[in-house]
Structures are given as structure tokens and as C-alpha cells.
Amino acid sequence: MGGGGVPEREGALVATTPKELFIGGSWVPARAGRRFGVEDPARGEVLCDVADAGVDDAQAAFDAACRAQDGWAATPPRERSEILRAGFAGVTAASDDLALLMTLEMGKPLADARAEVAYGADFLRWFSEEAVRIDGRYNIAPDGGSRIVTMRQPVGPCLLVTPWNFPLAMGTRKIAPALAAGCTMVVKPAHQTPLTTLALAKILAAAGVPEGVVNVVTTTSPAEVAGAILGDERLAKVSFTGSTAVGAQLAESAGRHILRVSLELGGNAPFLVFDDADLDAAVDAALVAKMRNMGEACTAANRFLVQSPLLDAFTERLTARMAALRVGRGTDPGVEVGPLIDERQRAKVARLVDGARDEGASVLCGGRALEGAGYFYAPTVLSGVGPESAVANEEIFGPVAPVTGFGSDAEGIALANRTEHGLVAYAFVRDVERALRIAESLACGMVGVNRGLVSNAAAPFGGVKRSGIGREGGHEGIEEYVSVKYVAIDRPSSDLPRWS
Ligand code: NAD
Numbered sequence: 001m002g003g004g005g006v007p008e009r010e011g012a013l014v015a016t017t018p019k020e021l022f023i024g025g026s027w028v029p030a031r032a033g034r035r036f037g038v039e040d041p042a043r044g045e046v047l048c049d050v051a052d053a054g055v056d057d058a059q060a061a062f063d064a065a066c067r068a069q070d071g072w073a074a075t076p077p078r079e080r081s082e083i084l085r086a087g088f089a090g091v092t093a094a095s096d097d098l099a100l101l102m103t104l105e106m107g108k109p110l111a112d113a114r115a116e117v118a119y120g121a122d123f124l125r126w127f128s129e130e131a132v133r134i135d136g137r138y139n140i141a142p143d144g145g146s147r148i149v150t151m152r153q154p155v156g157p158c159l160l161v162t163p164w165n166f167p168l169a170m171g172t173r174k175i176a177p178a179l180a181a182g183c184t185m186v187v188k189p190a191h192q193t194p195l196t197t198l199a200l201a202k203i204l205a206a207a208g209v210p211e212g213v214v215n216v217v218t219t220t221s222p223a224e225v226a227g228a229i230l231g232d233e234r235l236a237k238v239s240f241t242g243s244t245a246v247g248a249q250l251a252e253s254a255g256r257h258i259l260r261v262s263l264e265l266g267g268n269a270p271f272l273v274f275d276d277a278d279l280d281a282a283v284d285a286a287l288v289a290k291m292r293n294m295g296e297a298c299t300a301a302n303r304f305l306v307q308s309p310l311l312d313a314f315t316e317r318l319t320a321r322m323a324a325l326r327v328g329r330g331t332d333p334g335v336e337v338g339p340l341i342d343e344r345q346r347a348k349v350a351r352l353v354d355g356a357r358d359e360g361a362s363v364l365c366g367g368r369a370l371e372g373a374g375y376f377y378a379p380t381v382l383s384g385v386g387p388e389s390a391v392a393n394e395e396i397f398g399p400v401a402p403v404t405g406f407g408s409d410a411e412g413i414a415l416a417n418r419t420e421h422g423l424v425a426y427a428f429v430r431d432v433e434r435a436l437r438i439a440e441s442l443a444c445g446m447v448g449v450n451r452g453l454v455s456n457a458a459a460p461f462g463g464v465k466r467s468g469i470g471r472e473g474g475h476e477g478i479e480e481y482v483s484v485k486y487v488a489i490d491r492p493s494s495d496l497p498r499w500s
Pocket of ligand 1: 163164165166170188189191222223224226227241242243244246247249250263264265266267297298299395423463467468
């Protein structure tokens with residue numbers, strides 16, 4: 001634990017964070033009066049309880065979103081832009097509190113939490129800039145017989161479902177483009193981390209988001225709550241970030257109702273080190289790509305694939321760095337690795353490591369859960385993991401780095417692409433032509449070349465294959481929240497003098 005004043009600040013912060021549902025601009029308890037506890041994963045203790053929404057609350061929240069839709073769509077883009085910009089300022093001003101809140105309910109070290117606040121806030125700033133650049137076009141049909149006018153209009157009320165691993169940024173990455181486009185929404189955060197989203201809703205309301213435009217329902221019954229909204233014919237769009245299994249279920253419902261859908265799902269990122277790589281840079285980036293958020297990131301490097309000449313040196317250096325990482329409660333100074341989110345997640349990580357060990361892999365460091373309170377697991381490096389092993393095929397979502405060698409570039413690419421996922425890949429390679437060849441061959445939505453981090457509000461984030469559909473961020477991000485309408489206008493009469 002840190003100094004004596006820290007717990008007091010934590011208590012005060014939790015006490016002043018909203019804990020009710022945010023519906024139509026008001027904080028309201030769940031109609032059935034139900035509540036659920038929010039846990040500190042570093043201690044396994046309940047921090048506070050929040051409203052546990054049921055179907056009635058979901059319908060009330062969605063009604064509020066539908067009532068606000070026309071007004072928000074008609075709000076001038078510049079006004080929407082300025083509200084988003086005020087949201088960016090509000091989140092930035094509350095950076096310390098939001099970071100601490102995330103550390104408390106999610107476990108990540110404060111440095112990671114602060115980085116997430118900056119990243120999450122950036123979506124509000126980026127989409128404040130995009131709000132005034134939603135354009136259309138005018139052109140003459142090829143036969144000259146008509147004019148083609150296209151416009152982009154908000155899709156309408158949205159359901160946004162977010163995960164626990166980046167409680168702020170996964171929210172703003174959806175909320176900001178939806179607001180910029182003129183859509184209203186119901187946001188459903190993960191039950192493990194509701195406080196950050198509730199705190200964000202308060203900031204957005206203070207920034208001027210009108211009542212009913214952003215509604216938040218926290219719940220332990222996600223299928224029922226989402227189901228109530230998915231079945232409402234006024235719903236225009238569902239955007240989901242989370243596991244591939246739940247994403248597939250939502251896509252099925254969305255298919256039944258012919259809804260627009262965006263899915264940001266699981267990953268199984270390869271981290272490739274080619275024989276001309278800068279080894280120091282590759283090891284530094286490996287730590288970032290693997291250990292940011294304790295490995296609980298969809299972009300986390302899941303498999304380290306190293307070309308034979310560098311395999312031993314890379315493995316040795318990575319092991320030394322992983323073994324030296326400081327594990328502890330995210331609020332404690334100098335802590336680099338926090339707990340996993342819950343016992344279920346820790347048990348999954350343990351199962352994957354134990355399975356690899358049983359298959360003959362070597363555990364070079366870690367390889368065990370840490371005793372005591374909280375869901376800690378030691379940073380782990382594995383070598384000799386076969387391509388069939390579960391740890392190479394499932395998303396680990398924990399601090400475990402399996403390292404495997406490869407021979408030719410073609411063999412490395414084949415191993416990298418040997419997954420049903422396709423979110424991100426990392427490649428360490430100095431030769432530019434080789435780097436481009438490799439980037440073009442990787443079956444994924446994003447490639448980090450000589451970088452262990454690709455997330456950027458100005459870039460289109462998203463995957464291929466079972467990692468999802470659609471893009472968040474960049475110019476592409478807003479396309480998820482607009483529909484293109486085309487208006488055919490008959491050829492204007494031509495008896496006027498031409499000006500050119
Ligand atoms: P999850 O799928 O269990 O839950 C995600 C969200 O869906 C939560 O809000 C949850 O309450 C809700 N949910 C669960 N069941 C539901 C149902 N039947 N209907 C509607 N909503 C439901 O995932 P998680 O464990 O919270 O998050 C981890 C997963 O998220 C990982 O697989 C990770 O890769 C993925 N993720 C992907 C990205 C990306 O951008 N591709 C980003 C972050 C996390």
C-alpha cells in the first residue's frame with residue numbers, strides 16, 4: 001500500500017462517483033431496487049455497489065435515447081463538436097481521478113491507467129474535429145441524365161456494449177463517433193468496471209451533452225438487458241467490444257433484426273522478430289505489447305515468433321525483463337503489473353500455462369499464481385510451445401509470453417497467420433522493403449512495424465477474420481454511425497446560359 005492518505009482519497013473518490021443508472025439525464029436506481037458489488041481485484045474486496053438494471057430499466061434508457069434522437073441529429077455539427085471538445089477537456093481535467101478509479105475497479109497500474117485516460121480522451125478530441133467534416137457529394141450521372149447527391153445521416157439510436165479491460169477508452173471510442181455523427185445511445189459497460197463509465201457520463205453531461213443523448217445502464221444481466229434493446233425496432237445499430245463468443249451471439253441477433261453492427265473482438269497477436277531486427281528495440285516493445293494492462297488487451301502479443309539466429313538472445317533478454325517486473329496493487333508506487341480481473345481469468349491463464357508445461361514446454365520464469373489476496377499471476381515466459389498448443393491458439397489475456405523459433409520469412413508468416421483471429425500483428429525488421437512485404441502478407445487489420453503499440457485515435461482500429469467487423473477511430477470511425485442517402489435529381493433544364 002502507499003502512504004496513509006491514499007486509502008482516504010480512494011474512499012472519497014468511490015463515494016463521490018455516481019452509482020445509479022443514468023437515464024434521460026437523471027441518476028435513477030434500478031426499478032427492482034437490485035444492486036451489485038464492484039470488486040477491487042487487487043484485494044478481492046467490494047469497493048461499493050451500483051444499480052443492477054433489468055429489462056424495464058433497459059427499455060426506459062432506450063426510450064430516453066429515442067426521444068432525444070431527433071433533437072441531437074438536428075443539433076448543428078459545430079455545437080456537437082464543441083460539446084465533444086468540452087468532454088475532452090473534462091476528461092483531461094479529471095485525469096487523476098479517472099485513472100485511480102480504473103486502477104481500483106480494474107487493477108491496472110496507475111501509469112497504465114493514466115495512459116488510458118489520455119488515449120480515451122483523445123477520441124473525444126478527434127471526433128470533435130470529425131463532427132464538422134461529415135460530407136457528401138454531388139455528381140453528374142454518367143449518362144448526363146440526372147444528378148447524384150449523397151449525404152451522410154446519423155444511423156439513429158445505438159446500443160454500445162463495452163468490456164472491462166479498458167473501461168474508459170472502449171467507451172469513448174464508441175461514444176465519441178456516435179455523438180459526432182448525431183446518434184443517441186444506451187451504453188452498457190461490463191459489470192466488473194461500471195464506475196469509470198458512470199464517471200464519464202457525469203463528465204459528458206457537464207460538458208453539455210443534452211439529456212437522453214447518452215444513457216448508461218449497469219447490470220449483471222447483460223443478455224436480458226441487451227436483448228430488450230436489440231428486440232426494439234427503433235434500434236439502428238449495435239456496437240460491441242468483447243469476446244468473440246458474445247460478439248457472435250450479438251451478430252446473430254443483429255442479423256435477425258437487420259441492424260448495423262460493429263464488432264471489436266478477441267485477438268491472438270503474433271509478435272515477429274526477424275533476423276535483421278534491432279534486438280534491444282524488439283525486447284523493449286515486447287514488454288509493451290505483452291505487459292500493458294497485464295496482458296489483458298485484445299492487442300496483447302500472444303505468441304512471440306523469433307527467427308532462429310536471434311531466438312536464444314531474445315528469449316534470454318525477455319525472460320530477464322519479465323522476471324524483474326514489479327507485481328502489486330496498481331496504486332502502489334513503482335508497480336508495473338497489477339492483478340488479473342477475477343479468479344475466472346486467473347484460472348484460465350493457469351490452465352493454459354499448465355497445459356503447455358504438460359506438453360513439454362519449459363517455464364523460464366513465473367508459471368504460477370501468487371499467493372495472498374487478489375488475482376495475481378507471475379509474469380511468465382514459456383519456450384518450446386508447439387503450434388497446436390492451446391496457449392498458442394487461445395487468447396491468453398494474461399502476463400504469459402510463449403516464445404517459438406522459425407526459419408524462413410515464409411515460415412514465420414505462415415505461423416503468424418495460423419489463427420482464426422486477425423486483429424493485430426507486430427513485426428521487428430529493419431529492411432524497409434522486407435517490412436512492407438511482411439506487412440502485406442499478415443492476415444490482420446493492423447500491423448505494428450518496429451512498435452509494440454498501435455492504438456491511436458486518428459487511426460482505424462479493427463480486425464479481420466474472427467476479430468471483428470468495422471473500424472473505430474480515424475476517418476473510418478464515423479462511418480460506423482452514419483448511413484449514406486443518395487438523392488437522384490432530375491437533370492436541371494438547360495435553357496440557361498452556361499457560365500463555363
Ligand atoms: P465479454 O464478451 O465477456 O463481455 C463484453 C461485454 O459484453 C460486457 O459488457 C458484458 O457484460 C457484455 N455481455 C456479455 N454477455 C452478453 C450477452 N449475452 N449479450 C450482450 N452483452 C453481453 O468480454 P470481456 O471478458 O469483458 O472482455 C474481454 C474480451 O474483449 C477479450 O476477448 C478481448 O480480446 C476483447 N476486446 C476486444 C477489443 C477490440 O477492440 N478488438 C478491445 C478490448 C477487448
